[in-house]
Amino acid sequence: EDQVTQSPEALRLQEGESSSLNCSYTVSGLRGLFWYRQDPGKGPEFLFTLYSAGEEKEKERLKATLTKKESFLHITAPKPEDSATYLCAVQNTGNQFYFGTGTSLTVIP
Amino acid sequence: ETGVTQTPRHLVMGMTNKKSLKCEQHLGHNAMYWYKQSAKKPLELMFVYSLEERVENNSVPSRFSPECPNSSHLFLHLHTLQPEDSALYLCASSQDLGRVGSPLHFGNGTRLTVT
Numbered sequence: 001e002d003q004v005t006q007s008p009e010a011l012r013l014q015e016g017e018s019s020s021l022n023c024s025y026t027v028s029g030l031r032g033l034f035w036y037r038q039d040p041g042k043g044p045e046f047l048f049t050l051y052s053a054g055e056e057k058e059k060e061r062l063k064a065t066l067t068k069k070e071s072f073l074h075i076t077a078p079k080p081e082d083s084a085t086y087l088c089a090v091q092n093t094g095n096q097f098y099f100g101t102g103t104s105l106t107v108i109p
Numbered sequence: 110e111t112g113v114t115q116t117p118r119h120l121v122m123g124m125t126n127k128k129s130l131k132c133e134q135h136l137g138h139n140a141m142y143w144y145k146q147s148a149k150k151p152l153e154l155m156f157v158y159s160l161e162e163r164v165e166n167n168s169v170p171s172r173f174s175p176e177c178p179n180s181s182h183l184f185l186h187l188h189t190l191q192p193e194d195s196a197l198y199l200c201a202s203s204q205d206l207g208r209v210g211s212p213l214h215f216g217n218g219t220r221l222t223v224t
Contacts, residue, residue, distance in 0.1 A: 004151070032210035043113070043199050043215035044152075051210055087152075095207040099152040 002027045002092050006100035013078055013107050021073040021103045023088030031095070033071050035064050036087040038102070044087050078107045111135050115200050115216035123224055124190060130219045132183040132200030140206040141183045142213065143175060146197040158183065159206040190223045197221070 005024045013019055025033065032051055036044035048057040050066040057064045061082065063074045073086055085102040092098070113134045122128050134141065143155040157165035158177040172194075174186040183200055197220050201213040 032212075034212050036215075041217070041220075043115075043201075043217045044213075046212045046214060049210045049212055089152075089213075091210070097152075097154065097213065101149060101151050 002090065002096070002098045004088055004090055004098050004100035006086075006088050006103050008103060009101070010104045011106070013075075013105070015079060015107055015109050016077045018074070018076045018078070020075070021086055021105070023071040023073070023100055024069060025071070025088075025090045025098075026069075027090045027092045027098070029093030031091040031093055033066055034089045034091070034097075035062075035071070035073055036089065038085045038087055047086075075105070078105075080107045080109050083107045113200055113202055113214055113216035115198075115219055117219060118217065119220045119222075121222045121224060122187070122190065124192070126190075127186070127188040129187065130185040130198055130200075130221075132185075132216055134181055134183075134200075134202040134214070134216075136202055136214060138202035138204055138214070139180055140203045141177060141180070142201040142203075143183065143185050144199040144201060144215075146199055146218070152199070156185075157206065164206060187221075190221075192223050195221055195223045 007022045035047040038044045048064045053068045061076050065072050085104045087102045089099045116131045141158045145153045154167045155169045156175040161177045176184040197218045199218045200216045204211045
């Protein structure tokens with residue numbers, strides 16, 4: 001069964017303290033792995049698509065990487081405005097999307 | 110307006126009421142989706158439309174009834190809901206159904222409370 005597991009469930013960082021969020025997945029043929037950011041009271045905002053193992057994408061302080069079993073979202077020198085819930089999702093060959101339950105990130109000034 | 114717009118943002122309804130959620134996308138996409146988001150749970154797919162035709166109904170109770178009059182608009186009609194239906198209902202769109210790596214673009218959701 002296709003599924004996505006994200007860890008940790010919650011993460012508190014001091015401003016400037018770099019860390020990584022994990023997304024482990026099992027999927028019947030990966031067509032894409034997606035990272036989203038969700039602020040309270042809003043819908044998920046698309047960040048990255050990764051297609052194959054070894055691929056990396058960057059945006060400001062965020063870098064997403066992909067292996068055959070997991071993806072990491074690295075946050076370098078985070079700022080309070082990076083506080084949000086980060087969601088991971090995979091698309092399988094049946095064009096179905098499976099989401100994780102997210103990591104709630106809090107960056108303390 | 111750009112992106113995906115959902116109205117209303119908040120809705121409180123009794124179990125015997127009938128209400129509708131509205132979604133409009135301004136991205137020129139051909140596929141639209143309804144998702145349910147509950148605390149501590151993954152997003153739960155409810156319905157998928159491609160070029161105005163329903164292609165997936167994910168075992169959703171009949172008290173939820175979708176409607177897609179054109180590729181830009183999507184509705185979710187609600188009637189005789191239960192308290193456990195309280196959740197954030199998200200509308201999303203994508204370029205085409207099944208396009209490799211085509212992300213979903215979400216609206217800001219309707220926060221539904223059933224009393």
